[in-house]
Amino acid sequence: MYKLKTFFLLILISPHVFADSYPDFNLLTAPGNQFPTASKITIYKDPVYNSKKQYLSYPLTGIIKSLAKQSTKSLSNSVLVFTAADGYKVTMSYQDALLEKGYIAFKDLSAKNASWIEFKFGGKRITPAPYYLVWANPKLDKWRYPSPFQLTSISLQSADSYFSSAAPVSSNTKVKQGFSLFSRYCIRCHSVNHTGGNLGPELNQPKNITDYYTVQKLTNFILDAPSVRPKTKMPVFKNIINNEEALAIQLYLKAMKSK
Numbered sequence: 001m002y003k004l005k006t007f008f009l010l011i012l013i014s015p016h017v018f019a020d021s022y023p024d025f026n027l028l029t030a031p032g033n034q035f036p037t038a039s040k041i042t043i044y045k046d047p048v049y050n051s052k053k054q055y056l057s058y059p060l061t062g063i064i065k066s067l068a069k070q071s072t073k074s075l076s077n078s079v080l081v082f083t084a085a086d087g088y089k090v091t092m093s094y095q096d097a098l099l100e101k102g103y104i105a106f107k108d109l110s111a112k113n114a115s116w117i118e119f120k121f122g123g124k125r126i127t128p129a130p131y132y133l134v135w136a137n138p139k140l141d142k143w144r145y146p147s148p149f150q151l152t153s154i155s156l157q158s159a160d161s162y163f164s165s166a167a168p169v170s171s172n173t174k175v176k177q178g179f180s181l182f183s184r185y186c187i188r189c190h191s192v193n194h195t196g197g198n199l200g201p202e203l204n205q206p207k208n209i210t211d212y213y214t215v216q217k218l219t220n221f222i223l224d225a226p227s228v229r230p231k232t233k234m235p236v237f238k239n240i241i242n243n244e245e246a247l248a249i250q251l252y253l254k255a256m257k258s259k
Helices: 002-011 062-069 094-099 159-166 171-186 215-223 244-258
Strands: 022-027 039-041 052-058 078-084 090-094 102-108 119-121 124-126 130-133 149-159
Touching: 022 039, 039 130, 039 159, 052 130, 062 094, 062 102, 062 124, 078 130, 078 159, 078 244, 090 094, 094 149, 119 149, 149 159, 215 244
Parallel strands: none
Antiparallel strands: 022 149, 039 052, 052 102, 078 090, 078 149, 102 130, 119 124
């Protein structure tokens, strides 16, 4: 249960709110004819129930393609923002979402006389209602493909705008790559200029982390933090990102020193 709780805490972040307009799909108030056609889907390894499940759901691509048509900005660096009933948010790359089969589930077909079966989350028993994001492929990287529950809305936003003060001004390709990697894997737990998560430390203020870690030590920490600090909550990334990508993240962090 601890692993499940930690997993969902890691994917939730609360960035600043911006005035920019952006396409938003309110799952609670959207008319029925705006939803894609519902279908029955099978999830062979559900991350909440840790078992095989069957749901009634809407295909995610149908919703996000509708959002894309409403967008007036480039989609190359866009993020999907999933908002839960309690206000917490989780993001993922718009481009990543198009590569896999995601579904917005709204009914558990194994639940008797109800739409959902309760599960224990922290000290409470809750359900994923009203909506729950699931993925057909059980082998996906959970950092790129989160499974938040109790969803109420989905929006499509520019990553630079959404992460605002954490976005680099540099046009360097490696710095941009580093920011893309950081926003995918790190910003859920760490903040830069106070934008991002608070499970881990702020990485730029008052002092940039690259000022007090050598490149090699920081690379080791990014790839395999538990081998450096055994009790850390930071997961192992060495099978997800490589040395070159860890260096790109550091170049991004260095570039943020002047912002």
